[in-house]
Amino acid sequence: MLLLPSRNAICLSVWEGKNRSWEKTMNKQISVLTGVGLGAGLMYFLDPEGGRRRRRTVLDKCGAFQRDTAGSIRGLARHAGNQARGAVHQTLHVFDRESVADEVLVERVRAALGRATSHPGAIEVAAQDGRVVLTGQVVADDMPAILRGISRVRGAAAVDNRLEVHEDPQGVPSLQGN
DSSP, X not given: OOOXXXXXXXXXXXXXXXXXXXXXXXXXXXXXXXXXXHHHHHHHHHOTTTHHHXXXXXXXXXXXXXXXXXXXXXXXXXXXXXXXXXXXXXXXXXXXXXXXXXXXXXXXXXXXXXXXXXXXXXXXEEEETTEEEEEEEXXXXXXXXXXXXXXXXXXXXXXXXEEEEESOOTTOGGGSOO
């Protein structure tokens, strides 16, 4: 019995042959280009007139890059450590209902207001035995962020909201400017 190759097998072998010759040609071209690039680089750095300065410049830049990278890595590691320490601290004190001095509580609330509203100076803050009293004027758009921020303040047991809410800051002196 005589087995003849099918038409697909012949086409595939012809295609593979063409593919291999193309790969060999590309490999030769890549080798030539690599050699030319290497030669030009060596000429550039081994030049008797300016090569020494060029080598020194490259070494200086590599050293600066290494120092910058090491500093960045140290900074990132320090930041990650601080974040982890803060997360552990917050986790340990999530269920604490600690008694906080009223002055400390007022300052914590003021800090939260500074992050929550564009006009924190328009709000007066008072605290007594963990109860926070807010008075003053605010823009309506800032109210959700203010209440959310104060609810997260450690030591604030309750919030007495006596804020005067304005839809538009126009005509309200304490809400003008930045």
